[in-house]
Amino acid sequence: MPEQTESESRKLLRRLRDAMAEDSAGQARLDKITYLTADSMGTEVCSVYLFRDPETLELCATEGLKPEAVHQTRMKLGEGLVGRVARSGKIINTANAPQEKGFRFMPETGEEIYSSFLGVPIQRLGEKLGVLVVQSKQAREFSGDELYALEVVAMVLAEMTELGAFLGEGAALSARHQQSVLIRGTTAQEGAAEGHVWLHEPRVVITNPISDDPQKELERLTEAVDKLRVSVDQMLANTGDKEQMEVLEAYRMFANSKGWMRRMEADIARGLTAEAAVEKEQSTARNRMEQVTDAYLRERLHDLDDLSNRLLRILTGQGNETGAEMPSDPILVARNIGPAELLDYGRSLRGIVLEEGSVGSHAAIVARALAIPLVIRAGRITTEALNGNLIMVDGDQGVVHLRPEDTVASAFRDKIAMQAQAQERYASIRDKPAETLCGRVISLHMNAGLMADLPSLEGSGAEGVGLFRTELQFLVRNKMPKRSELSALYARVLDAAKGKRVVFRTLDIGSDKVLPYMKPNDEPNPALGWRAIRVGLDKPGVMRMQLQALIRAAQGRPMTIMFPFVAQYSEYLAAKAEMDKAMARERILGHPVPATLEVGAMLETPSLAFAPHAFFEEVQFLSIGGNDLKQFFFAADRENERVRRRYDTLNVSFLTFLEDIVERCRVSSTPLSFCGEDAGRPVEAVCLAAIGMETLSMRPASIGPVKSILRRTNLDALRDVIHAARDRGDESVRPAVMEYLARQV
Numbered sequence: 001m002p003e004q005t006e007s008e009s010r011k012l013l014r015r016l017r018d019a020m021a022e023d024s025a026g027q028a029r030l031d032k033i034t035y036l037t038a039d040s041m042g043t044e045v046c047s048v049y050l051f052r053d054p055e056t057l058e059l060c061a062t063e064g065l066k067p068e069a070v071h072q073t074r075m076k077l078g079e080g081l082v083g084r085v086a087r088s089g090k091i092i093n094t095a096n097a098p099q100e101k102g103f104r105f106m107p108e109t110g111e112e113i114y115s116s117f118l119g120v121p122i123q124r125l126g127e128k129l130g131v132l133v134v135q136s137k138q139a140r141e142f143s144g145d146e147l148y149a150l151e152v153v154a155m156v157l158a159e160m161t162e163l164g165a166f167l168g169e170g171a172a173l174s175a176r177h178q179q180s181v182l183i184r185g186t187t188a189q190e191g192a193a194e195g196h197v198w199l200h201e202p203r204v205v206i207t208n209p210i211s212d213d214p215q216k217e218l219e220r221l222t223e224a225v226d227k228l229r230v231s232v233d234q235m236l237a238n239t240g241d242k243e244q245m246e247v248l249e250a251y252r253m254f255a256n257s258k259g260w261m262r263r264m265e266a267d268i269a270r271g272l273t274a275e276a277a278v279e280k281e282q283s284t285a286r287n288r289m290e291q292v293t294d295a296y297l298r299e300r301l302h303d304l305d306d307l308s309n310r311l312l313r314i315l316t317g318q319g320n321e322t323g324a325e326m327p328s329d330p331i332l333v334a335r336n337i338g339p340a341e342l343l344d345y346g347r348s349l350r351g352i353v354l355e356e357g358s359v360g361s362h363a364a365i366v367a368r369a370l371a372i373p374l375v376i377r378a379g380r381i382t383t384e385a386l387n388g389n390l391i392m393v394d395g396d397q398g399v400v401h402l403r404p405e406d407t408v409a410s411a412f413r414d415k416i417a418m419q420a421q422a423q424e425r426y427a428s429i430r431d432k433p434a435e436t437l438c439g440r441v442i443s444l445h446m447n448a449g450l451m452a453d454l455p456s457l458e459g460s461g462a463e464g465v466g467l468f469r470t471e472l473q474f475l476v477r478n479k480m481p482k483r484s485e486l487s488a489l490y491a492r493v494l495d496a497a498k499g500k501r502v503v504f505r506t507l508d509i510g511s512d513k514v515l516p517y518m519k520p521n522d523e524p525n526p527a528l529g530w531r532a533i534r535v536g537l538d539k540p541g542v543m544r545m546q547l548q549a550l551i552r553a554a555q556g557r558p559m560t561i562m563f564p565f566v567a568q569y570s571e572y573l574a575a576k577a578e579m580d581k582a583m584a585r586e587r588i589l590g591h592p593v594p595a596t597l598e599v600g601a602m603l604e605t606p607s608l609a610f611a612p613h614a615f616f617e618e619v620q621f622l623s624i625g626g627n628d629l630k631q632f633f634f635a636a637d638r639e640n641e642r643v644r645r646r647y648d649t650l651n652v653s654f655l656t657f658l659e660d661i662v663e664r665c666r667v668s669s670t671p672l673s674f675c676g677e678d679a680g681r682p683v684e685a686v687c688l689a690a691i692g693m694e695t696l697s698m699r700p701a702s703i704g705p706v707k708s709i710l711r712r713t714n715l716d717a718l719r720d721v722i723h724a725a726r727d728r729g730d731e732s733v734r735p736a737v738m739e740y741l742a743r744q745v
């Protein structure tokens, strides 16, 4: 880069900074920027187009085009050259604009006389704000240095927009991060919550993008990068986790990358401060991230993004650790979060919104266990939300209202109030049985997985814990828990249950649940792969340790254990044999054994429903894992958004299948329960009860609504409705059931 251009661009930045410092209105500032840019670049035209709404750009200031076009000329995203720059986020540099594809002539601006066009996106960290354009009569392509200078101006504009520098009378610009935004994501945990944003990784605000002391800025950058390198090395030395190590290695690679450093140094030489230079490179990387489809590359770009954030925090001293106070009603907003970090926040959170995540991710499992409404795949939430913003999370619909309008907020509050009223009604029947109008009593239990769940046992009115998912204890640690730790924890669970039955499910890992400290298996189809009891039987060490921990936890009290994902009789027998051996070992060691021991299996694969009669005779109880059973019955992945809701649980085929299982259990007098998510959905729950399911296990919060509907339903009559729908040839019994319930309940 010639020294000449370098100082030109610095000069321009200095002039911009002085203009910004003047006490003028927003529009006057914008006008000044366009004047200074055109003047310094020697072009006849410089214009700023900003987003009016997500689809429309508006000419907000211009030097050279007709002044009356300002705030009048608008274009749709993708329309004309400006719209193209905005949509693609890519620069257009042409000597002959009228001949460019997509050129749109706008007579009100008088732009037809200009031949050259250079348009760069105005964006901040991947958030598109508008387009900055220079035009000139002379037909020429702009040089690399000119292009660079304009990019730097665009960056400064973006920073200033963020700081609200262009607001005010006549500017017709709304402030960034003040409009209300509706973001559609995917529900991962139901429930509605209102609160204020708490960013897991706060946005760094840059107040001074321009500097005319490049030497000082270079020193600041070098010092910060040195600190960053040391901290990455320290993190690497302290982790034993393989996946984390991979990420940290990527961090280290970027932190030592000469290219990255060189680009930032060049940015500083052209007049940016160290933090503005970091952010400029971060913006470019984010832009690339949107275009990259390769999952591995995207991950690496994410790593670079995280690293840039760290560097920015070092440079600005900003961060959660530096004073910002968590609101009393925090809604956690993050790109993604690990289960252990989420547990650290614990129940203090009202809701969680993640930009990424999946229904089966560990964070989602923990959120579900804590019953915190969770919306995942909420695109752009980390860019849109600021700490302290009002936010409403609709976990039922998978929707997030950020800075909602009053009408939306009050409608949402009505919804929460109605739910609260319903909760009060449920509380009034908490100690009453789930007795139906036809006199049947359904046994309602709760699903749990953390110590923190246990207080719900009393509050929810559950008769016991129908499913205790033991894998959570394994998932939230970064090394295998010890037997003594597990035993102490299970004992505390039993203490908290105060004699109520707790069904401990042995470790269910594999598929979506991968332990951080276990070598991940690259399986083509993990849901159908080496998981749950299959792992337990092939590598029995962990299972033996867990069984021993469970027996010891009982301290002579009754104990109930079930094995997940049993697909055939022999697997149950093998698992039971391990159980018997563990008991025998404990006896030999002279340890007390449980007063009674019940051993059961989860029916999660269709195959087990057709197991020999001897299996049903042998097993002490069965629990249908409806989430898995349904996915295998319909061959529809429970994690795949495209298909996971495609088939109705109340589909006649599935209900008939479940009814057959009920019948087989009746013949062999095998106690049967249902513990998938559907047990907690009131309409599904009454149907399950109507076809003969006597015990349902669900999230604690569902017990009230399910009990309430059961107490108002005649299951005999409902079963007739279900059978009539089936005999009529309905695909799903839902319409008939809904109609019946609407009349009865």
Ligand code: PEP
Binding pocket: 467, 469, 508, 604, 624, 625, 626, 627, 628, 629, 675, 676, 677
């Ligand atoms: C199920 O599959 O229905 C079940 C209860 O187990 P999980 O959801 O933990 O796989």
Ligand code: MG
Binding pocket: 564, 604, 625, 627, 628
């Ligand atoms: Mg399961």
